[in-house]
Amino acid sequence: MMETAYKLHYNPALDGLRGVAILLVILSHAHAPLFDGAFFGVDLFFVLSGFLITSLLLMEFRSQGRIDYWRFYRRRFFRLMPALALFLGVYCIAAPFIWPDLTDIYSDALVSILYLADYGIAFFDSPDTLLHMWSLxxxxxxxxxxxxxxxxxxxxxAAMRGRIWLPLLALWVLSTLWRAFWVGQGQQFYEIFFRFDTRASGLVAGGLLAALMVEKPQWIERLKSQRAYSMWFVLAVPLIMELGWDNQHAMLWGITVVEVAAIVILLSVQKPAGLVYEMLTAPALVKLGRLSYGVYLWHYPVVRYLRAEYSWPVAVIGGVLISTALAALSFYTVERWALRYRDGRQTGRMPARSGMARQEPALREATQNS
Known part of the structure; x- marks a missing residue:
């Protein structure tokens, strides 16, 4: 039986939001002044990823009454692993020449490709040279x-008339309280910052928004109608950029502020109109967002090298340009091949070239992640 491809309508503003998020991450890793809290950019990725993935899963469940787990995991593998394997392979070859004193190159790569970096960093300081792998x-x-x-x-x-948003809201609150619990227990900042169990709230928040968009309770419709006023909340994000590393207020409430701001932004761009939509659909931001997964993979070693040799503006500009070029090379070779193989295998044949061109925007919308 032929599988159904579940796709979301392409919204360029979401790519623009990815572009904003990756710029914040690069500013953070380049140690740019006034951007101590730019690590919050990762939380934008988390909310957006949770929103897109949950939307696709809800579409499938509503259509089929079930979720094909094997199909889901296979598609995730072909979207994410080829680019990661290419990056780590190049890193293992190039890093000994760039940083000859490093002794943990191959162990860091192994931890990264096994997706153990979050707990590895939190409790074992590994990987170190591939610190950004924690969010993946x-x-x-x-x-x-x-x-x-x-x-x-x-x-x-189902007993609650299908209101899935209620348990998801409870799960978001519980995951937020779980992070606050560990702050109250006096755990170190980095032990809380990097772990899945203490950072899952953003992904759950995105899932909550996806459920709200599907079920459309009256209060969310009223909130959407008031988006011109709710957008003022987003201005809180620049104000919390002073919550730098080791500031536990970032863990207690800073992350929650960013998650709520991301929800407000996503609500505001559901219709292709308004100032926020126009800002996020700037061509440069959209193009950067489309390559954001690859840019995220490549940026950290690039920025790490540049910041050791040059000033922070050079690290930021060079980091964006070099990592974008490498991400584009990765996308138009290995990643594009993997996407075609994934979708060709799914439908039983390779899609025609013209058909692929028409499907690519929706494909990117449904599959590109931080």
């Missing part, structure tokens, strides 16, 4: 757990 591990753990958990919640919520 967080997302991978989410992908493993979320589909069966979501199905369980969907079946349990």
């Amino acid at each position: 591990s967080v997302e991978e753990h989410f992908y493993l757990i979320w589909p069966p958990l979501l199905v369980l919640l969907l079946r349990k919520s």
Whole structure:
């Protein structure tokens, strides 16, 4: 039987939001002044990823009454692993020449490709030279757990007239309180910052928004109608950029502020109109967002090298340009091949070239992640 490809309508503003998120991450890793808290850019990725993945899963469940787990995991593998394997392979070859004093190159790569970097960094300081791999591990753990958990919640919520947003709201609150619990226990900042269990709230928040968009309770419709006023909340994000590394207020409430701001932004761009939509659909931001997964993979070693040799503006500009070029090379070779193989295998034949060109925007919308 031929499988159905579940796709979302392409919204360029979401690519623009990815572009903003990756710029914040690069500013953070380049140690740019006034951007101590730019690490919050990762939380934008988490909310957006949770929103897109949950939207696709809900579409499938509503259509089929079930979720094809094997199909889901296979598609995630072909979207994410080829680019990661290429990056780590190049890193293992180039790093000994660039940083001859490093002794953990291959062990860091192994931990990264196994998606163990989040707990590895939190408790064992590994990987060190591939520090940015932690967020990919967080997302991978989410992908493993979320589909069966979501199905369980969907079946349990059937008694509540299918209001899946209620248990997801409770799960978001609990995951936020779980992070605050460890702050209260006096755990170190980095031990809380990097772990899946303490950073899953953003992914759950995105899932909550996806459920709200599907079920459309009256209060969310009223909130959407008031988006011109709710957008003022987004201005809180620049104000919390002073919550730098080791500031536990970032863990207590800073992350939650960013998650709520991301939800507000996503709500505001559901219709292709308005100032926020126009800003996020700037061509440069959209193009950067389309390559954001690859840019995220390549940027950290590039920025790490540049910041050791040059000033922060050079590290930022050079980091964006070099990592974007490498991401484009990766996307138009290995990643594009993997996407075609994935979708060709799914439908039983390779898509025609013209058909592929028409499908690519929706394909990117449904599959590109931080």
